[in-house]
Amino acid sequence: MITVTNLTVAYDDLIAVADVSLRVPPGFVLAVSGPSGAGKSSLLWAVAGAVRPSSGQVEVDDLTISDRPAAAAHGVVLIPQGNGLARVLTARENLCLPLLAQRTDPEAVDRQVEQALADVGLQDSGDHLVEELSGGEQQRVAVARGLAQQGRVILADESTSELDGTNRERVLDLLRREAGRGAAVIVATHDLNVAAGADGHAIMDEGHLTWQRKL
Numbered sequence: 001m002i003t004v005t006n007l008t009v010a011y012d013d014l015i016a017v018a019d020v021s022l023r024v025p026p027g028f029v030l031a032v033s034g035p036s037g038a039g040k041s042s043l044l045w046a047v048a049g050a051v052r053p054s055s056g057q058v059e060v061d062d063l064t065i066s067d068r069p070a071a072a073a074h075g076v077v078l079i080p081q082g083n084g085l086a087r088v089l090t091a092r093e094n095l096c097l098p099l100l101a102q103r104t105d106p107e108a109v110d111r112q113v114e115q116a117l118a119d120v121g122l123q124d125s126g127d128h129l130v131e132e133l134s135g136g137e138q139q140r141v142a143v144a145r146g147l148a149q150q151g152r153v154i155l156a157d158e159s160t161s162e163l164d165g166t167n168r169e170r171v172l173d174l175l176r177r178e179a180g181r182g183a184a185v186i187v188a189t190h191d192l193n194v195a196a197g198a199d200g201h202a203i204m205d206e207g208h209l210t211w212q213r214k215l
């Protein structure tokens, strides 16, 4: 369960997230849309522990999120905008890194990585350097890296923006599958088709969140 309570995120004088409260239970996908600069990424970063709130708080189950390492150890997975992949590593190496950092058993690493690559249709691209892959393929590698971690929370930031219709549906199905196994999922998206496929839809504008369709 993601519980965001009166969350405000500010960068100096700029209020990016303004007094936002929401809950996403396990098994649900929430889509957050809104104009560029509305604060969607800042909301996801705060849930991921990657930016510290100015006020308010984020809890995941029984843990108050205070920093990124603790959030990651608790299973809060961020699929960042712009993919955040290491370009000089292979696709497979990018998937392995967070799992090895979490001291996952090596056999489980292999299994989870190969499964996640296959899930996004890149089972034959594991040995390619990220910089050899197209923008859409890189985005699918970033999604696969998120899936491989089997998190209890998945935060997907514009993870379908470079995909064709078929792959966009595939990624949306995969995020729904993650919810189906018990994850709480938030998707930041400009794509109203993606928002329509989520269980709930909220809109951010100048840091404020309003519900379009409640969970």
Ligand SMILES: Nc1ncnc2c1ncn2[C@@H]1O[C@H](COP(=O)(O)OP(=O)(O)OP(=O)(O)O)[C@@H](O)[C@H]1O
Pocket (backbone or CB within 6 Å): 011, 014, 015, 016, 034, 035, 036, 037, 038, 039, 040, 041, 042, 043, 081
């Ligand atoms: N690290 C930062 N330092 C200063 N200002 C920032 C920082 N990150 C974001 N901002 C500002 O905070 C506001 C919200 O940005 P954010 O990236 O959260 O919006 P967004 O809704 O995700 O936008 P987009 O759809 O373009 O990704 C913007 O005005 C942005 O310029």
